[in-house]
Amino acid sequence: MxxxxxxxxxxxxxxxxxxxxxxxxxxTEGDVSLYTALYGARFALTSAQTFARGLGMERMPxxxxxxxxxxxxxxxxxxxxxxxxxxxxxxxxxxxxxxxxxxxxxxxxxxxxxxxxxxxxxxxxxxxxxxxxxxxxxxxxxxxxxxxxxxxVAADELGEATIPELPGAVPAEDLVVPWRVVGGYDTALAGSPYLWDDYEVGERIDHADGMTIEESDHMLATRLYQNTAKVHFDQHAQATTRTGRRLIYGGHVISLARALSFNGLGNALSVAAVNGGNHANPTFAGDTIYAWSEVLERLELPGRHDVGALRIRTVAAKDHPCADFPLRGEDGRYLPHVVLDLDYTVLMPRR
Amino acid sequence: MxxxxxxxxxxxxxxxxxxxxxxxxxxTEGDVSLYTALYGARFALTSAQTFARGLGMERMPxxxxxxxxxxxxxxxxxxxxxxxxxxxxxxxxxxxxxxxxxxxxxxxxxxxxxxxxxxxxxxxxxxxxxxxxxxxxxxxxxxxxxxxxxxxVAADELGEATIPELPGAVPAEDLVVPWRVVGGYDTALAGSPYLWDDYEVGERIDHADGMTIEESDHMLATRLYQNTAKVHFDQHAQATTRTGRRLIYGGHVISLARALSFNGLGNALSVAAVNGGNHANPTFAGDTIYAWSEVLERLELPGRHDVGALRIRTVAAKDHPCADFPLRGEDGRYLPHVVLDLDYTVLMPRR
Amino acid sequence: MxxxxxxxxxxxxxxxxxxxxxxxxxxTEGDVSLYTALYGARFALTSAQTFARGLGMERMPxxxxxxxxxxxxxxxxxxxxxxxxxxxxxxxxxxxxxxxxxxxxxxxxxxxxxxxxxxxxxxxxxxxxxxxxxxxxxxxxxxxxxxxxxxxVAADELGEATIPELPGAVPAEDLVVPWRVVGGYDTALAGSPYLWDDYEVGERIDHADGMTIEESDHMLATRLYQNTAKVHFDQHAQATTRTGRRLIYGGHVISLARALSFNGLGNALSVAAVNGGNHANPTFAGDTIYAWSEVLERLELPGRHDVGALRIRTVAAKDHPCADFPLRGEDGRYLPHVVLDLDYTVLMPRR
The missing domain is CATH 3.10.129.10 (Hotdog Thioesterase)
Known part of the structure; x- marks a missing residue:
C-alpha cells in the first residue's frame, strides 16, 4: 500500500x-523577521520589545x-x-x-x-x-x-447534510485583550495620531500604498507556514489548469492588506478576531495589491477605558488603487479586481 | 599584486x-526559519522544541x-x-x-x-x-x-594520479544517533503512521508533491550558506555560457527533495549519512522538482531497539511527476529530467 | 479628514x-540571517560569535x-x-x-x-x-x-534658502572602534591575508564577483527595513513612469557592494563611517552588480596600534565587470552603468 x-x-x-x-x-525570531520582510508591517506592538513592555506585556508578541x-x-x-x-x-x-x-x-x-x-x-x-x-x-x-x-455518487445517494450554525461577529465580551495602556501612549512612535475615539462607523479609509507580489514571496510565506496546498507551489501542474498559474494563498493577501492598512489604522495594534472573510477573486504573482477599509462597528470593551475595539472591513483589490473604494458591481457581485473582503476586529488605544 | x-x-x-x-x-534562529521558508520541510524533530525534548534532546536540533x-x-x-x-x-x-x-x-x-x-x-x-x-x-x-x-600542460607532463579509495555507504555502527524514543512516539503529530518496521527493502515511494524553484529562492539559499560559486549568482556572466542561465546549487535540490520526501517518509526524523550522490542534470529557475524514493537497506542499529536506520535512494526529477519512478534510460544513462540521485541514510523510530 | x-x-x-x-x-536573529541571505556578506566579525569574542566583544554585533x-x-x-x-x-x-x-x-x-x-x-x-x-x-x-x-509657487515667492555646511569625511578621532585585536588575529578564518598595513593609498581592487538582483530580493530587503517608498514596491504605479519599472533602494546596492568587497577587503571587519555617497544611476531587477574599490586614505587611530582605518571609495556597476575600474566618462559624468560611488571608512586589524 x-x-x-x-x-x-x-x-x-x-x-x-x-x-x-x-x-x-x-x-522563532526568524519567523518574526521573515513576516516583516514578507509584508512590511509596521504596527509598533509587534515591532518593538520596548513598545510591548510599555503596554504591560512582558515580551513582544x-x-x-x-x-x-x-x-x-x-x-x-x-x-x-x-x-x-x-x-x-x-x-x-x-x-x-x-x-x-x-x-x-x-x-x-x-x-x-x-x-x-x-x-x-x-x-x-x-x-x-x-x-x-x-x-x-x-x-x-x-x-x-x-x-x-x-x-x-448518484443524486439519490448523496446522504444527509448537516450545516452548522455559523458564528456571527465575535462579540466584545469574547475578545481577548492582552495589553493595556498605562500612563501615556506615544502616538508619534506608533505612527498615527488617530485613536479609537477618532474613528466613526461608516468611515472609509484608502490605504493608498500598493505592493506587487512575486512568486518567490508567496511561496516563501506559504512554505514558512508549512502549508502544503499544491496550487501554490507546482507550476508544472498549474500550467494545465484553467488559469495556468500558481494561485496565491489567500492568507498571504490578508497579511498584505493588514500591513497596508497601517496607513490609516496605525494604532490598530492587534487583531482580536476574524469575523468572516471572502477571497473574492484569485491573486497571482505580478498583481499589485491595494486596500481600503470601512469602520463597521465601534465596540467598547467591558471594564476597559484604555482600549476599544473596531470592527473593520478591509477590502483588497489588485491592480486597482482604492481611492474609489471598489467592492461590488451593480449586479451585486464582487468587482473582478476585488480579491479580499475581510471582516475583522482590531484593538486600539482610547483617548 | x-x-x-x-x-x-x-x-x-x-x-x-x-x-x-x-x-x-x-x-541563528533566523537560519532555522529561512530553511523552513526555502524548502517547507515538515519533519517534527527539527520543527518543534517540544517534539525534540520528547525524544530526549535538550534543545531542538x-x-x-x-x-x-x-x-x-x-x-x-x-x-x-x-x-x-x-x-x-x-x-x-x-x-x-x-x-x-x-x-x-x-x-x-x-x-x-x-x-x-x-x-x-x-x-x-x-x-x-x-x-x-x-x-x-x-x-x-x-x-x-x-x-x-x-x-x-602537455600529455607527457600531466604528473602522477593519486585516486583515494572512496568510502562506501556509512555502516550502521558509524552512524550517530542523537535522539531516542522513550515512552511513546506520537505518529499523529509526526505526520505519518509508518515506522521503520513498515518499510521494505526495494519499496518505492512517489512523494507526489512538486515545487517550482524561482531565481530568488536558490540565490537566497546559497547566499545564506555563504557559498560564492559564481554560476549561481551572476546572470550577466552566465548569459554567455552554453546554458545561458544561472545554475542552481545542487544542495538546494537535495534539500528540496528531502522536504518533498516527508510525504511518504514522515518519520525519517534525521539524516545520519550521505553515502553518495549525483547531480544527474542541471536545474534552473522555473523547473518544478518532484521526487521519489527507494528503500535500499534496512539497518538495525547496535544496541538500539527504539530507532532503526533506512538507507534510501531519493531521485528528483524536473517537470516530471514521479509516479513512474524515473531514473535511467535504456542506454543506462540518467533520463534528461532526472536531476538528483542521492544515496543517504535516515533514522526512524521503530515499533 | x-x-x-x-x-x-x-x-x-x-x-x-x-x-x-x-x-x-x-x-532579531532573523534580521541577521536575512541580511546574510540577501547579500551573502562574509565578514567574520558579523558572522560568528566566536570571532567577535576573540576581538573583545561580548556578543557578535x-x-x-x-x-x-x-x-x-x-x-x-x-x-x-x-x-x-x-x-x-x-x-x-x-x-x-x-x-x-x-x-x-x-x-x-x-x-x-x-x-x-x-x-x-x-x-x-x-x-x-x-x-x-x-x-x-x-x-x-x-x-x-x-x-x-x-x-x-512663482519665482518671486520661493522664499529663502538655508544650505547647511555639509560635513566632510569623518575624521579619525571621531570614529568609534568597538573591537580590538588582543593576542593573535586569524587571517585564515577571516578569509584574507591582507591587513591595514598592506593597503596603499591609490590602490585599486576589482572585487571580481557579480550578483544579479531579483524583484523579490530587493522588496524583501526594503520591507524588512520597513521602508515605505512606493517606487520600490508598486509595479502598477511604476508602469506609467518614465522607466516603467520598480526602482531598487539605493541602500540595497550599498549592502551588495559591501558584500562583494569582501573579495579584496576581507579584513575590513566593520564600517565606521559613510562619508558621502552617490547613487549615480538607477538599478533595476535583472541587473548584475559588480564592484571595485580604491583606497583613498589610510588613517591611524589615536592611541591604537592594533587597528587602523581605511577610507575607501567603492564603485558599483551594473552588467559591467569592473576590471577596468569604471567611473566617469570624458565629460566628467558618471558612466551609464555606474550605479554607486560610495566614500566610506572601514576598520581593519594592523600587523
Missing part, C-alpha cells in the same frame, strides 16, 4: 471527527496573523489537500498571545458536512484550534471548504 | 594539504542538511571556485547535532589528485570536516571536483 | 524642526549597514515619501554597536531648506540619528532629498 498521503476526500470526513494535525512548530497562518497550514494536509475552493471563515478569535519560543499545534473538529448536488464534491465545515505548549488556545476559527469526493 | 582571491587551480593543490576555510558562522550546506559553502572559495563540475560525494556522516548558537568552521584535506588527459583540468578529492565551537565534528564528507588548471 | 498619511511636502518642513519617526524596531537601513527606513514616511530624488549623504558615523535584542528608534532634524527655482520642488537637508533602547546613538548621518511642493 502506498505510504504517500493523498489527503482526505469528502467520504473520509465524519461529523464530530477530531483530527490532530501534524508538525508541531516552534515560533508575535503578529497574530502569523500564528493564524501557521495553524491554518497544519490543517491543510488533512482538511483541504483535495479542496476545490476555500469557501469562508467565521468566528475566528485570537486567544493567548504567541511569543518566540512557543510551540504551536492544531486540531480540527468536523462540525458540518454538506454533499453537493453534483455528486462530485461536498462542503466540509471544521472548527480548528491552535494551541501553545501549555495547551492554551492561541487562535480558533471555523472554516469551510469544498472538497472532492473520491468517487462520484 | 592583486588582493582579489581568484581561487585555487589544479596546480595549487598538494596531496595531504590541509586548508582552513574562512568565515566561521554562528547558526537544526536540520543537518543546513549544517552541511553551511560547511560546503565555506569550502567553495578554496576548493571549487574554478571547478568545471562537482563530480560526487561519498562517506558523508553527521556527527554532533547542531543547535542555534553553535559556530561552525570547516577544514578540508586534499586526499587525491588526478590530472586529466586533456591537460586542461584535474580532479581534486577532498575530505571536508565541519566542526562546532567545541571542535567536535558535526559533518564530514568526501567530495571530488574537476578543477581547471591555471595553464594547460 | 483623511486618516491616510500622504507624507510631508516641501512646505511642511521648517528649519530646526525635529521629527520623531515611527515604529521602534527590535533587531549586527552589521552596521543593517542598522543604517532600519534607521533610514523609519525616516522615509516623514522625510522622503514625496521625494523626487535622494541627492546625497554626508557625515555618516556609526556609534555603539547594535546587537540582537536592541530596539532602534530614529529622529531627524531639519538642518537646511533650499527652494528650487522651478517652484515645484525644494531640497530638504536632515540630520537623522538612530538610537538604541538606552538612548545611545548607533548611527547618525546627514542626507538631502529633493521633495515636491504641495503647490507650485
Amino acid at each position: 502506498s505510504k504517500t498521503m493523498a489527503g482526505n476526500y469528502f467520504e473520509d470526513f465524519a461529523l464530530g471527527q477530531e483530527i490532530v494535525h501534524a508538525t508541531p512548530r516552534t515560533i 508575535v503578529d497574530g496573523l502569523l500564528a493564524f497562518h501557521v495553524v491554518f497550514g497544519k490543517s491543510v494536509p488533512d482538511v483541504s489537500l483535495n479542496a476545490v475552493a476555500n469557501l469562508g471563515y467565521a468566528g475566528g478569535r485570537f486567544g493567548a498571545p504567541v511569543h518566540v519560543g512557543d510551540t504551536l499545534t492544531a486540531t480540527s473538529t468536523v462540525i458540518g458536512l454538506k454533499p453537493n448536488s453534483s455528486g462530485a464534491t461536498g462542503n466540509v465545515y471544521v472548527r480548528t484550534i491552535g494551541r501553545n505548549q501549555h495547551d492554551v488556545a492561541v487562535v480558533d476559527y471555523v472554516r469551510w471548504v469544498m472538497v472532492n469526493r473520491r468517487s462520484r | 592583486s588582493k582579489t582571491m581568484a581561487g585555487n587551480y589544479f596546480e595549487d593543490f598538494a596531496l595531504g594539504q590541509e586548508i582552513v576555510h574562512a568565515t566561521p558562522r554562528t547558526i 537544526v536540520d543537518g542538511l543546513l549544517a552541511f550546506h553551511v560547511v560546503f559553502g565555506k569550502s567553495v572559495p578554496d576548493v571549487s571556485l574554478n571547478a568545471v563540475a562537482n563530480l560526487g560525494y561519498a562517506g558523508g556522516r553527521f556527527g554532533a547535532p547542531v543547535h542555534v548558537g553553535d559556530t561552525l568552521t570547516a577544514t578540508s584535506t586534499v586526499i587525491g589528485l588526478k590530472p586529466n588527459s586533456s591537460g586542461a583540468t584535474g580532479n581534486v578529492y577532498v575530505r571536508t570536516i565541519g566542526r562546532n565551537q567545541h571542535d567536535v565534528a558535526v559533518v564530514d564528507y568526501v567530495r571530488w571536483v574537476m578543477v581547471n588548471r591555471r595553464s594547460r | 483623511s486618516k491616510t498619511m500622504a507624507g510631508n511636502y516641501f512646505e511642511d518642513f521648517a528649519l530646526g524642526q525635529e521629527i520623531v519617526h515611527a515604529t521602534p524596531r527590535t533587531i 549586527v552589521d552596521g549597514l543593517l542598522a543604517f537601513h532600519v534607521v533610514f527606513g523609519k525616516s522615509v514616511p516623514d522625510v522622503s515619501l514625496n521625494a523626487v530624488a535622494n541627492l546625497g549623504y554626508a557625515g555618516g558615523r556609526f556609534g555603539a554597536p547594535v546587537h540582537v535584542g536592541d530596539t532602534l528608534t530614529a529622529t531627524s532634524t531639519v538642518i537646511g531648506l533650499k527652494p528650487n527655482s522651478s517652484g515645484a520642488t525644494g531640497n530638504v537637508y536632515v540630520r537623522t540619528i538612530g538610537r538604541n533602547q538606552h538612548d545611545v546613538a548607533v548611527v547618525d548621518y546627514v542626507r538631502w532629498v529633493m521633495v515636491n511642493r504641495r503647490s507650485r
